Amino acid sequence: MSEDIEEVARRIQASKRIVALTGAGISVESGIPDFRSPGGLWTRFDPSVYATFESFVNDPSKFWSMASELHPLLENATPNPAHLALSELERLGKCEAVITQNIDNLHQDAGSTDVLELHGTYRTGTCLACGCRHQYDEIKQTGWFGEVPSCKECAGVIKPDVVLFGEPLNAPVLHRAVELATGCDLMLVVGCGLEVFPAASLPTYARRNNAGMVFFNVASTAFDDLADIIVLGKAGERLPEAVEAYKALAAVREN
Ligand code: NAD
Numbered sequence: 001m002s003e004d005i006e007e008v009a010r011r012i013q014a015s016k017r018i019v020a021l022t023g024a025g026i027s028v029e030s031g032i033p034d035f036r037s038p039g040g041l042w043t044r045f046d047p048s049v050y051a052t053f054e055s056f057v058n059d060p061s062k063f064w065s066m067a068s069e070l071h072p073l074l075e076n077a078t079p080n081p082a083h084l085a086l087s088e089l090e091r092l093g094k095c096e097a098v099i100t101q102n103i104d105n106l107h108q109d110a111g112s113t114d115v116l117e118l119h120g121t122y123r124t125g126t127c128l129a130c131g132c133r134h135q136y137d138e139i140k141q142t143g144w145f146g147e148v149p150s151c152k153e154c155a156g157v158i159k160p161d162v163v164l165f166g167e168p169l170n171a172p173v174l175h176r177a178v179e180l181a182t183g184c185d186l187m188l189v190v191g192c193g194l195e196v197f198p199a200a201s202l203p204t205y206a207r208r209n210n211a212g213m214v215f216f217n218v219a220s221t222a223f224d225d226l227a228d229i230i231v232l233g234k235a236g237e238r239l240p241e242a243v244e245a246y247k248a249l250a251a252v253r254e255n
Helices: 003-014 024-030 053-058 060-076 081-091 106-110 136-142 171-183 199-208 235-254
Strands: 018-022 097-100 115-117 120-127 133-135 158-162 186-190 212-217 229-232
Touching: 003 212, 003 229, 003 235, 018 081, 018 171, 018 199, 024 081, 024 106, 024 235, 053 060, 060 120, 081 106, 081 186, 081 235, 097 171, 115 171, 120 136, 133 136, 171 199, 186 199, 186 235, 199 212, 212 235, 229 235
Parallel strands: 018 097, 018 186, 097 115, 186 212, 212 229
Antiparallel strands: 120 133, 120 158
């Protein structure tokens, strides 16, 4: 077992309040590309044209044309070993909550029960005209590939319940995320580029209160100096390794 994994296992064992912060990288092995890696979505779709609230209101067809590429991937994706490792940590009493930037529902599909979706979800949408809520299956029926889905009540434009650039985050969700970050004694930061605020500031909140910090990533980030341990490699391989190492350590303690 590598030294970094052994050290992560020891930290997990010693910590009482562990919180995970996850980003697009954790779902790459489920077949959903991240945004900023080479070949990622933003290298093909300029976010200022396709993913700001203002651009959505001016021309929602741009967003929905991008979504028609992304949504089949989201629909068909299943949790990978990294998502499953976090839900197992929760069952072991070692993951209080998962704060995610992802909109893909894969933590919930993996069995994590306390998931804070900072950037919302693709599974529902809201009519911009009347505020009526729509489920994903309905949205698909009212209009899809190339078309803008419309509200069955008033024919208004449906916006997915994902947070676009320029939109505020859901205040209670953000408030609880800050509370969790401030109160934890270990934060596992998995597949986060840490370039999108306020999510990127959560490790700083944790650090201010002396929480331990472990980054799981395939590459370095601008915030690497916040981490005690940087576990390089695919989250779907390294995170399960860490959880297995912790379980082995806990079993030794019990005997
Ligand atoms: P990002 O694209 O900015 O960064 C992804 C990070 O994951 C990078 O640091 C990359 O090095 C790392 N990474 C890539 N593959 C990995 C792997 N197999 N294992 C471990 N790390 C890996 O993504 P972000 O920081 O999450 O921010 C982008 C925003 O885009 C998010 O806020 C989110 O709302 C949205 N987004 C969501 C999804 C999704 O729901 N799955 C996918 C793409 C983007």
